[in-house]
Structure formats: structure tokens, C-alpha cells
Amino acid sequence: MSDLTGNGPGQGSLPRPLELRRERRFHSLGDLMYESVRRQTFTNWTLPFVDPDQLARAGFFFLRTDDHVQCAFCQGVVGYWDPGDQPLEEHRRHFSSCRFVSGMPTGNVPAYHSADDTGRVYRLLEEYHHFRVSSTRPTGSNYRTDATQQDCSHMSYPQFNTDATRSQTFRKWPKSVKVSLDALAAAGFFYTGLSDFVQCFHCGGGLFGWREGDNPAADHAHYYPWCPFIRTIWDRSAETRPWGDNLPPAPIIRPIQLSSQEEDLLLAHPLAKRVVEMGLLASSVKAALKDKLERTGRFCLEVTEALEVVFDYDENRRSASTSVLMRDGLVPMESAPVLETGLVSDSIQAATGSQNARLEELRTRKQRLQKEVTDLQRRLEEETRRLVCRICKTNRVEVVLQPCSHLHLCANCARPLDRCRTCNSAVRGTLRPIIG
DSSP states (O other), rough: OOOOOOOOOOOOOSSSOOOOOOOOOOGGGGGGBBBHHHHGGGGOOOOSSSHHHHHTTTEEEOSSTTOOEEETTTOOEOOOOTTTTTTHHHHHOOOTTTTTTTTTOOOOOSSOOOOSSSHOOOOOOOOHHHHHHBBBBTTTTBOOOOOOOTTTOSSSGGGGHHHHHHHGGGGGOOOOHHHHHHHHTTTTTOSSSSOOOOOOEETOOOOOOOTTTTOOHHHHHHHHHTTTHHHOOOOOGGGOOTTTTOOOOOOOOOOOOOOEEEEEEEHSSHHHHHHHTEEEEEEEHHHHHHOOOOOOOOOOOBHHHHHHHHHHHHHHHHHHHHHHHHHHTTTOOOOOTOOOOOOOOHHHHHHHHHHHHHHHHHHHHHHHHHHHHHHHHHHHHHHHTTOOOTTTSSOOOBBBEETTOOOBBBBHHHHTTTTTTTOOOBBBEEEEOOOO
16 A cells, blocks of 8 residues: 555455445534544445454545545545555555644544543543534634524625635545536535535535435435525525435434533643643643634644633633723723823733743743654654654565664665665665564
8 A cells, every 4th residue: 555656545345335324514624623523434435355444443544536636634645555554554654744643632532432531531522522513514724603503694604605616716626526516516505625525615514425316405405405595596495315324313402501510621631631741730731722622612632722712712811801901991001091000000010921921931931842742743854754764665674684773764674775775885784674
């Protein structure tokens, strides 16, 4: 197999049968951080010797082009699978710097939930995602706090409100997906540019997992019956399609706001733990992650995003506090009449100075932590490159050349050499180092 440079897919037994489709709805491409969403992209997977459960568990989703899959975290693409290939090992071999396969904290939500607090927070995020997909609607990049199924008075993506603008987005639609592009555009869908994920310009609802014979307008009305656009072009009373496996799961009923117990549970997520370890206040981390989840329906994807979320939340909260003080007359405004003495009370000066000092401290800490993360990422990439064979650029280094002692090559590339590629010394023998 290969990361897109192989000669073709391996030959095996008969293609595996198509699976039942359970959930086809999505609201954001960020939903691919959920293993359950990645797994649903493989309902059209026909390669018999590669397990789609293992592919989704390894961070991959199906691109619908040949047998190519892509990592939801590093965007690395792997294809041309052979019998015996292990998805996680292949992912690590081709993209060893990926945060997901390197074991670094990410926003991945696995399908298996352990019984500890980390498993409980994964279960909470899974259920909350199911609730948001079935009971709310996206509005571009964010959710409105009142954006429920009944609130559809505005367009989520007004830039795609004509058939012509939507049709232009399908230029790179995967050729293996045999669905009429004109029908997709006429049904209000535009192409997101990834796999076969499309979204409605008006209600924002998205669908994927398309198969030959699907009716885009009927599917749109079936999964998003409250969309004002599809209701103007589709008469549900005339619907005669036997839906079979194409039925959306029953919605979860719960509030959009997290409870205090659920908010506390967010600190058990690996990303939250890492951010707290880096010196941020647990109360700020908890409140910021809760705000992001309720506002956007998404958790953070990586540590740097979590840091940005916490710092932005603290800064916005302090700005709001300053506005309240100004409104109540506790902090002088430029437009307010200046006291004859031209002085502010000592207590208010102290409070304002303390607030400004704390804000400056947070900004300094943010810059320091961002630099630390950048330096660690750079060092990790450098060390990773040092462990890759200098000839094939794929395998890890395995052989020490003698007598020069250079450790720069894998076993396959070192075998035919009579001189070191680094120092040009004659090779008298090789050793395999034992580490551990």
C-alpha cells in the first residue's frame, strides 16, 4: 500500500457488501473528530481485506476515490491497500508526525468509552453531538443560541443561494459517486470539497454517504423536513420511496446548555488536562470549553486551539466586565463628565490597575505557551526526520554502518552499499542497534 504513490489496490476476494446506512447527517467537517462519524463514511467501502472499523479507529475517513482514506487530524491521505496492511501501523509509517498517531492529546472521540471519567466525557460528547445534529441547525461557522429546528428565518450560507453558485462547487466531486450534480444543486446543496459531504445553503444541514439512485431532494426533505427551502420544492405527500436502512436515528432530547456536573466533567478530557498542566486555571478552562461546545457544537481539535479558546474567553469576559463597570459609573468613560478634582478614588484605581495587570499577565502567558508549543512541535518534527532513512525517505533507520558508525539508513537501503552515503567511508560491515 502507499500514501498515493503505489501502483494500485491489492487484489483479494469478492468485494464486501454495502453496509446499512444509519446516520448520514452532519453540521461541520469538524464532526470527523468523532470516530462514529468517520465509521459512517465507510458504508460504501467494498475492499474485503481492510476492516473499516480499524480504519476509523486509526483516524481515517473514506474519501470515495478508489480506496483512498484521509486522516481527520493530519490530513494525510493513504491508498492502494494490500492484504495484511494494518491501518494504524500504515498511518504511523507514512505520517509519523501526526499528533493523533503520536499519542499527543487531540479532540478525537473514540467509539469505545471506558468506565473512568475520561470515558464518561467521551460519552457525553458523543451524546451531545447526536443531539446537536438531530435537534439544532448550523449558521455558517457557529450556532445561534436559539437556532432550533423551528428557527429557520435566515440562510446559513447566503453565498450559495443560487443554483449557479452551488453548481460551481462540484468541480472536484468524486467521479465514483453516481449522483446527479444538477439534482444536488437543485436540492439546495453545495459541495464542501471533502469526500461526498454536501450542505444546504439555507438550513445548513449536511448529508454524506451518497449512493447511486439516491434522490437529493427527497433525502433533503427526509432528513431536514423543517428546511424552508426544501419545503418549497418537495411535496412530502407524494413521497413513495421505500426508505429501508436510510432512516435517521431517533433524536436525543436534552437542553443545549450543559449542566454543572457535565461542565465539571469536561476537565477529564485529555486536551483539558494538558492545558491545565500548562498553567491555566481549571475554572477558566472549564468555562471556556463549555462556552465553545454550547456555541459551536464542537470541541477543540488540538492543544493550540484549546489555548486560543481559553485565552479568548478570558479576554472577552474581562472586556465585558469592564463594560459593565463603565455602564455603572465605576470606571470613568471618555464621554462622561470629568470630576472637578480630576481624580478617581484610590479603590477604583487599584481595581482597574489590578485588572489591567492580570490581563497583561494572561497575554504574556499566552505568548509564552504558544512559543513553547511551537518549539516542541518543531523539535518533534526534527527528531522524526532524523529517524527516517535518508535514501528511501519512508522506512525508519535500522542499521549502523561500520567503521564510520553512521545511523542513517534502513536495512533495505544499507544492504547494497559499499560506501557510506554520508561520509563516503568504505563499509566493512553493519550492526543493528538494540534499544531498550
